Amino acid sequence: MKYKFLFILFSVFLIGSCGENVPPVESSYETKILYLGNGTEPKDLDPHTVTGVPESKILMALIEGLVIRHPDGLEPLPGVAKNWDISSDGKEYVFYLRDAFWSNGDPVTANDFVYSWNRMLMPSLGSQYPDMLYDVVNAENFNKGLIDDFSLVGVKAIDAQTLKVNLRNPAPYFVELLAHYTTRPVHKATIEKHGEMDSMGNQWTRPGNFVGNGPFTLEDWKLNQVIRVKKSPTYWDADRVKLNEIHFLPIDNPTREDFMFRSGRIHVTSTVPTEKIEVYREQYPDQITITPYYGTYYYRININKSPLDNKLVRQALSLSMDREKITDKVAKGGQIPAFSFTPPDPNSYFPPTTLEYNPEAAKQLLEIAGYTPENLPTIELLYNTSEGHQKIAEAMQQMWKENLGINIVLTNTDWKVYLSRQNTGDYEIARAGWIGDYQDPKSFLDMMVTGRGNNQTGWSNEEYDNLLIKAANSTSQSERFMHMYEAEKILMDELPIIPIYTYTRIFMKHQSVKGWNPNLLDSHAYQYISIEE
Amino acid sequence: MLNLILRRIGIAIPVLLTVITLTFLMVHSAPGGPFDEEKAVSAEVLAKLNERYNLDQPLSVQYFDYLSGVLVGDFGPSFRYPGRSVTELISIGLPITFELALYSIIFALCVGIFAGVLGALRPNTALDYIPMSTAMIGICVPSIILGPTLILVFGIWLELVPVSGWGYMPGDKILPTLTLGTAYAAYCARLTRGGMLEILNQDFIRTARAKGLSETRVVVVHALRGGLTPVIAFLGPAMAGLLAGSFVVETIFGIPGLGRFYVEAAFNRDYTMILGSSIFFSVLIVSFNLLSDLVAAALNPKLRD
Secondary structure, rough: HHHHHHHHHHHHHHHHHOOOOOOOHHHHHHHOOEOOOOOOOOOOOOOOOOOHHHHHHHHEEEEOOOOEOOOOOEEEEEEEEEEEEEOOOOOEEEEEEEEEEEEOOOOOOOHHHHHHHHHHHHHOOOOOOOOHOOOOOOOHHOOOOOOOOOOOOEEEEEEOOEEEEEEEEOOOHHHHHOOOOHHHHHHHHHHHHHHOOOOOHHHHHOOOOOOOOOOEEEEEEEEEEEEEEEEOOOOOOOHHOOOOOEEEOOOOOOHHHHHHHHHOOOOOOOOHHHHHHHHHHOOOOOOOOEEEEEEEEEEEOOOOOOOOOHHHHHHHHHHHOOOHHHHHHHOOOOOEOOOOOOOOOOOOOOOOOOOOOOOOHHHHHHOOOOOOOOOOOOOOEEEEEHHHHHHHHHHHHOOOOOHOOOOOEEEEEEEHHHHHHHOOOOOEEEEEEEEOOOOOHHHHHHHHHOOOOOOOOOOOOOHHHHHHHHHHHHHHHHHHHHHHHHEEEHHHHOOOEEEEEEEEEEEEEEEOOOOOOOOOOOOOHHHHHOOOO | HHHHHHHHHHHHHHHHHHHHHHHHHHHHHOOOOOOOOOOOOOOOOHHOOOOOOOOOOOOHHHHHHHHHHHHHHOOOOOOOOOOOOHHHHHHHHHHHHHHHHHHHHHHHHHHHHHHHHHHHOOOOOOHHHHHHHHHHHHHHHHHHHHHHHHHHHHHHHHOOOOOOOOOOOOOOHHHHHHHEEEHHHHHHHHHHHHHHHHOOOOOOHHHHHHHHOOOOHHHHHHHHHHHHHHHHHHHHHHHHHHHHHHHHHHHHHOOHHHHHHHHHHHHHHOOOHHHHHHHHHHHHHHHHHHHHHHHHHOOOOOOOO
């Protein structure tokens, strides 16, 4: 009877391990736990050393800066700072801090911010976002090691609850930067208990060690499994917080995330598999969300390579690009054709939109440049392996062949090879994307300044650089935008980068999640989110 | 026996050294580095990172530094997760991968032996053909197809079991176990059937039957003991195969095991993690093969010298 016994044993194993299978999303009406698909596993939870979107979503729950972003419109709302004064020349900011507390009960003070900015700017920490604070007097010099004395940097604690910041130039977007995680405070005693002030990989970010001042506290961090945060009793605005817990699930595979959403494991996904977008738009129009995103999908051109060193060739490439066809027939995720590098911005900056689709003009330009389909060399188009990029690249290949007779060879590589080839200038045309860190054209246009890390095209234009310096020193917003407009016009005439479309954020959201309002930066303060039937 | 063990360990050392050396050379010659990021890292920060992780040294220095670290059990820090060592990551992933492999082998044995015995008792009948053809399909369908299919049917349509995770929700271990174990269950079934058929035709079985023993007793006590020899010999390679198969299954189901860390490390050029997990997988596979050789030797005296 041994085999019967084995059979029974196996059946017991199967049935026993089934248990009661209530999808978490169903039980969340009671438990008030929000389950989120959060992309790749976060590298760390230190606001001064991380760079990724998944990390930023978690830090939004754990640490609060001087300001937070309004859940709808993104304009800054008071965070730790209850209000602030700005001097008439726009260069001096005084922040008045409220009675806010760390999760261990300590008060959040102005000195915490001075300490944190000092830490973030320390060259030895190796933060990848120090430029977020470069508008502060001497911050750049300190970060680049030109001065050692942090007291020369323009941030001072006047008293425990008053923070004074001096800027080297008026920066109307400065308050908005303070919602970004790199400018948020860390708890000094905790940092120094678990390592040096400037040691990367400090153990303070582990559950049990973590001290934050946000609406939630870190409960658990199981690598590749879940990060669990729990409502903080010490948060100053705890009454507003309606969720008991948030579980951030690292899911880097869109298909698996889709399975998890459909089986009620998560409330909100981080993306939707490309092939499902159209189906879901028809079947679940109330669950799929497509909203504009503050980012541009573009092709980066290496202007050191012939024939791309010729501006006319670059213009011809852009003119023979039917962007509407790409967004409507290929990308199909509601993307908006981009005729400027900076995305359309309700914040009153209207970028120049001189780009157009005109294959006839493109042909003429190519002729003027002295090229015919016969003497044009084959050009390589590089992209990282992904179905979406591939389809767009194939469409481009076809358009350029039809309209200009150019032969394009497509090369796809894995992510790291793709990045390294661009870093070292070993490419001709490469697919690229850029998401603004804050809602201001500066967050895009600065990238193309001579020698910037993400310029990567070899392009350098003195007039462009000067216009951006002028913009930085402008006292009025309109004057500033005017300089930026001129700069962007140069960029769109020179075309070291060819914009293709403005990104959209596409994700699935369960109808029980309330307060998750679409906005350009896809930023959602969790204290405004609730789960309701 | 001791001789055999010593000899095998003697062979294992150069094997592991070769694995380390080849992996080391391959990861360092792969294009793209651990610190290539979408937001370009400034030259100063890159220099600092390289210094921190010892990457500014010549490759030969790095190699010997690494080897001397491994000798004292230090696999270095992970490049992907600041503040975490490779040892920590392996200690998170390994128990989970082991658990998955263990459940899968139990599943494979239970189902495989049951089906194999059934087939052998009624050869060339429906009871034989149906399980054996199913087994053939089981061997042929790769887990990358089987996994998502099981998810669709049992997770999404029937809503019986969770579709992803490991120990996060009740029942989430079922589908990965089935996905990984099915092919091995099929192998077990075919091996059991073959072994049993051979044994059931032998004289001592006829004697047992002639003595009037019940059929169950004949099968379970007399036949199964010998009939399972091929299955036992298969266990070592099967365990090694299961560990390797976990790469795919862990990725499909989002299981935080060593296989998933390994795949992720390769994409992220997490040099030390790739090396550390390669070494671990090599040690495991070498050990399981050794174990299965020992079992085979114990069963068959001819193999002992």
